[in-house]
Amino acid sequence: MIVARTRAELAAARARLADPVGAVLTMGGLHDGHTALLRAARRECASVVATRFVNPTQFENEQDAASYPGDEVADLDRFAAEAVDVAFVPPAHEVYAPGVAAEVGAGRLGTVLEGASRPGHFDGVATVVALLLDLTRPARSYFGQKDWQQTRVVRQVVEDLALGVTVRVVRTVRDDTGLALGTRNERLSDEGRRAARVIHRGLRAAADAWQHGERQADRLERAMRRELESEPGVSVDYAVAREPLALDALDPEASAVALLVAAWVEGVRLIDNLVIGDGLIDIDPAPLLAAPAPSGGPSASA
Ligand code: PAF
Numbered sequence: 001m002i003v004a005r006t007r008a009e010l011a012a013a014r015a016r017l018a019d020p021v022g023a024v025l026t027m028g029g030l031h032d033g034h035t036a037l038l039r040a041a042r043r044e045c046a047s048v049v050a051t052r053f054v055n056p057t058q059f060e061n062e063q064d065a066a067s068y069p070g071d072e073v074a075d076l077d078r079f080a081a082e083a084v085d086v087a088f089v090p091p092a093h094e095v096y097a098p099g100v101a102a103e104v105g106a107g108r109l110g111t112v113l114e115g116a117s118r119p120g121h122f123d124g125v126a127t128v129v130a131l132l133l134d135l136t137r138p139a140r141s142y143f144g145q146k147d148w149q150q151t152r153v154v155r156q157v158v159e160d161l162a163l164g165v166t167v168r169v170v171r172t173v174r175d176d177t178g179l180a181l182g183t184r185n186e187r188l189s190d191e192g193r194r195a196a197r198v199i200h201r202g203l204r205a206a207a208d209a210w211q212h213g214e215r216q217a218d219r220l221e222r223a224m225r226r227e228l229e230s231e232p233g234v235s236v237d238y239a240v241a242r243e244p245l246a247l248d249a250l251d252p253e254a255s256a257v258a259l260l261v262a263a264w265v266e267g268v269r270l271i272d273n274l275v276i277g278d279g280l281i282d283i284d285p286a287p288l289l290a291a292p293a294p295s296g297g298p299s300a301s302a
Contacts, residue, residue: 001080003087006094010049010135013086017047020139023165025132028052028070029183030078033173036285037142038082040170042294049136050079051088053095058124069186083294088136095131104130104161106153112247113260114149114271117237125150126157133163141165145281146172146180148258148273149247170283172272174200180272192266195233199261202227202239203274206259210241210276217241217250224261237262237269244275256280 004010014021022041026034041048052075059065072089079087103123106115110122133141141158143151155167173181178200179193188196202224209223220241228236241250244258256277263270275281 001076001084001087003076003089005089005091007090007097007135010086010088010090014049014135014137017049017085019047020045021047021049021137023133023136023138023141024048024050024084025129025141025143026050026052026075027054027068027183028072028075029068029186030070030075031173031181031183031185032289033144033146033170033181033285035078035082036170036173036283036288037144038079038084039288039291039294040168040283040285041140041142042083043288044168045138045140047085048083049086049088049138050082050084051090051132051136052076052079053088053090053092053128053132055095055124055128056092057096057127058121060118060121069183081293088132095128095135103127104157107156109149109153109156109247112149113238113240113242114262117262122150122153126153129154130157130161130163133158133165138165140168142168142170142283144172145169145275146182146272148244148260148275152245152247168282169280170285171281173285173289178204180270182270184268184270187268188266192233192268195231196263196265196270198228198231198234199263199270199272202261203259203272206241207274207276210257210259215250215252215254220250220257220259224259228261228263233265235264237264239263244277244280 002013022045024037056065104126106122106126205223205227206220224239239261260273
């Protein structure tokens, strides 16, 4: 595995990669959710580039970015174990080159839900994703369903800027209690992790109601809140049922839904969702994670 720390090193390494290239963009703090993205890329592409960059422009403040969990050595080990060809691990000035003023806006999608609670967050995501995709020039890029709204923003950026990248969404990886894996989970105590399980139960309650024919957003949302509010250790930011693509209000005739929750547990903001409908999630991580780590090269026809 080549570790590139500058744009020039990345360009040199990228030039030698066989196409198609799969890109997995991360901020480090890797867990099995990232492993699923890396394996999906490995399986579908001839080469894999992974990035590890804690993007300062998507955090509300420097303190939050500086304390983002992660260990570079452990993350690079995981990239290597997953047969990543090139790891791009740049300092901030290599991504945001001095003097470059370009910013990409996330538009309306960036102002609702997570965007309403974290103003500017998705503009930072849109900007860094556009830059990293431009630098890595993949055919496909892999994102986790857990950040559902982010996947929608990324698809929009890719289309608006005609980046020519296929966005592939991998279903959320959960632990055996249903808690969605997330880098910030490591800040939770055992008690916090126990309390946080209610998020998946809340989502399941609404999903069950949906499966039984409920199409009224307020009823689906009440089903989530009833469950979530039964857990005193959890403070809900939002628990909503939306149309999954534009995240607009749910049409009572809808055939698909995104159930989305953001909640605080022990001062840690957690998000999770269930997305129900045909063709919305591209890849099931279970078989990928059940298989042994890859040994390099494409394992299926690219
Ligand atoms: O999902 C993440 O880890 C980040 O938001 C991303 C896509 C790497 C952009 O910084």
